[in-house]
Amino acid sequence: NAGVTQTPKFRVLKTGQSMTLLCAQDMNHEYMYWYRQDPGMGLRLIHYSVGEGTTAKGEVPDGYNVSRLKKQNFLLGLESAAPSQTSVYFCASSYSKTSTDTQYFGPGTRLTVL
Amino acid sequence: AQTVTQSQPEMSVQEAETVTLSCTYDTSESDYYLFWYKQPPSRQMILVIRQEAYKQQNATENRFSVNFQKAAKSFSLKISDSQLGDAAMYFCAYRSATAGANSKLTFGKGITLSVRP
Numbered sequence: 001n002a003g004v005t006q007t008p009k010f011r012v013l014k015t016g017q018s019m020t021l022l023c024a025q026d027m028n029h030e031y032m033y034w035y036r037q038d039p040g041m042g043l044r045l046i047h048y049s050v051g052e053g054t055t056a057k058g059e060v061p062d063g064y065n066v067s068r069l070k071k072q073n074f075l076l077g078l079e080s081a082a083p084s085q086t087s088v089y090f091c092a093s094s095y096s097k098t099s100t101d102t103q104y105f106g107p108g109t110r111l112t113v114l
Numbered sequence: 115a116q117t118v119t120q121s122q123p124e125m126s127v128q129e130a131e132t133v134t135l136s137c138t139y140d141t142s143e144s145d146y147y148l149f150w151y152k153q154p155p156s157r158q159m160i161l162v163i164r165q166e167a168y169k170q171q172n173a174t175e176n177r178f179s180v181n182f183q184k185a186a187k188s189f190s191l192k193i194s195d196s197q198l199g200d201a202a203m204y205f206c207a208y209r210s211a212t213a214g215a216n217s218k219l220t221f222g223k224g225i226t227l228s229v230r231p
Contacts, residue, residue: 033218040123042205042221043159058218090159092219103219105159 002026004106006091012112013081021076021109023091031094032074033058033103034066036087043090049074081113116141116208120222127196128230134181135191135225137206145211148182148189149219154202162204165189167211193227201229 007022023032030051035043045058049068063085065077074093078085091106117140127133139148150162165173165182172180177194193200206222 035221040223042118042120042223043219044221045218048218088157092159102161102164108157 004091004093004104006089006106006109008109009107010110012114013078014114015082017081018077018079019081019111020078021089021091021111023074023076023093023106024072025074025091025093025104026072027093027095027104028071029093029095029104030071032068033092033094034064034074034076035090035092036060037090037108038087046076046089081111083113085111086113087111116143116146116210116220118206118208118220118222120206120225122225123223124226124228126228126230127193127200129196129198131196132192132194133196133227135193135204135206135227137189137191137222139187139189139206139208141187141208141210143210143212147209147211148180149207149209150178150180150189150191151205151207151221152200152202153205153224154199159205163191196229198229198231201227203227 004025033048034046037043044060047066049055052071055066067075089109092103094103119138146167148165152160152162163175163178179192181190203224203226205224207219
């Protein structure tokens with residue numbers, strides 16, 4: 001049982017390049033989330049999904065797209081990377097709408113856009 | 115919209131002593147959940163403790179306990195018998211319990227705790 005995993009752990013991009021971050025969970029969770037963490041800002045929600053085939057915008061969605069084609073995977077895409085997207089990205093998952101449920105986090109991906 | 119405020123960016127504690135980390139939040143909801151997450155240098159986000167707003171009793175988990183003051187919208191974390199491994203960034207987070215809510219977390223900006231040997 002690996003929990004929540006993220007691929008890759010580190011990445012350096014040039015401005016304008018595209019990439020996809022992969023999040024995978026093996027806990028059969030319904031809900032999945034993408035956050036970004038910037039110094040002095042805490043974690044901010046980018047996009048989230050409440051089930052396979054569904055996605056929704058979070059607090060800071062601009063410049064990102066997501067897809068949830070399979071229940072266990074949640075992909076975060078950057079179509080044209082910008083230096084402002086330099087950040088640490090965290091994926092999280094939780095089981096259901098029950099608010100007592102814990103969000104489990106992946107180890108993070110450090111992305112640098114030059 | 116809900117907001118979470120952690121006004122102290124850094125704190126330091128002597129090993130074996132007790133330290134309290136502060137958190138305030140703003141919400142118009144009556145039913146919600148509050149969390150403290152720990153982020154060590156490894157970057158992994160680890161749940162430390164959670165509190166249901168409808169419970170009057172403060173949550174405890176071993177050396178970690180909270181002081182939840184609903185009327186004051188305050189949610190502080192007390193770490194007793196501090197250990198070197200407690201050194202980390204700590205985030206306070208809010209989650210709505212409203213039916214139909216997406217259960218997303220709203221985080222504070224975090225506080226860096228250092229432990230002096």
